[in-house]
Amino acid sequence: GAVVSQHPSRVICKSGTSVKIECRSLDFQATTMFWYRQFPKQSLMLMATSNEGSKATYEQGVEKDKFLINHASLTLSTLTVTSAHPEDSSFYICSARDWGKGAEAFFGQGTRLTVV
Amino acid sequence: LAKTTQPISMDSYEGQEVNITCSHNNIATNDYITWYQQFPSQGPRFIIQGYKTKVTNEVASLFIPADRKSSTLSLPRVSLSDTAVYYCLVGDTGNAGNMLTFGGGTRLMVKP
Numbered sequence: 001g002a003v004v005s006q007h008p009s010r011v012i013c014k015s016g017t018s019v020k021i022e023c024r025s026l027d028f029q030a031t032t033m034f035w036y037r038q039f040p041k042q043s044l045m046l047m048a049t050s051n052e053g054s055k056a057t058y059e060q061g062v063e064k065d066k067f068l069i070n071h072a073s074l075t076l077s078t079l080t081v082t083s084a085h086p087e088d089s090s091f092y093i094c095s096a097r098d099w100g101k102g103a104e105a106f107f108g109q110g111t112r113l114t115v116v
Numbered sequence: 117l118a119k120t121t122q123p124i125s126m127d128s129y130e131g132q133e134v135n136i137t138c139s140h141n142n143i144a145t146n147d148y149i150t151w152y153q154q155f156p157s158q159g160p161r162f163i164i165q166g167y168k169t170k171v172t173n174e175v176a177s178l179f180i181p182a183d184r185k186s187s188t189l190s191l192p193r194v195s196l197s198d199t200a201v202y203y204c205l206v207g208d209t210g211n212a213g214n215m216l217t218f219g220g221g222t223r224l225m226v227k228p
Contacts, residue, residue: 112157
């Protein structure tokens with residue numbers, strides 16, 4: 001099946017620094033990718049929809065200047081957490097769907113971000 | 117987007133059949149029902165999808181009554197490795213640009 005790869009799987013950063021997370025669709029093209037955040041023992045919360053070649057669409061309550069999304073190609077979307085704070089520590093997951101297989105969404109393995 | 121309601125948690129024993137029911141009273145005509153499995157610190161994994169009646173694959177079955185206001189995921193003969201969170205999602209999957217909205221999920225604990 002289709003594969004979505006996230007990198008890094010874990011990252012620890014200091015408060016005030018920025019962290020970039022990459023999401024790649026390895027064997028299909030994804031015009032749309034989705035970014036989720038998941039806190040411990042909670043469900044996935046959609047943060048934003050990343051559209052190739054255009055601006056991302058953010059969910060209500062998600063700061064677009066803090067969570068910068070770039071979808072520069074059909075196989076890569078990046079999420080940059082700017083000026084990270086400890087409360088940004090979370091599990092970030094990306095997802096993409098293959099147009100040829102519209103039913104199934106493929107998820108990356110997730111990125112555990114810890115801000116110290 | 118149709119809201120889903122699932123039990124928060126379920127316990128089972130190895131070798132038993134587990135049925136997890138999801139309510140989705142506001143399901144729309146174009147909506148499909150999809151179930152995902154998530155292990156700790158991993159992204160969700162697709163299990164099964166259906167529109168109506170019954171769907172079966174190598175890992176699970178999905179039962180959907182005629183009114184489609186609920187669905188039941190059936191896991192035959194569970195093992196310890198089936199301990200995970202199971203999410204029921206409802207949405208129009210015909211468009212790959214449509215987002216997936218996750219509800220609370222059901223935390224399944226399989227005991228020896």
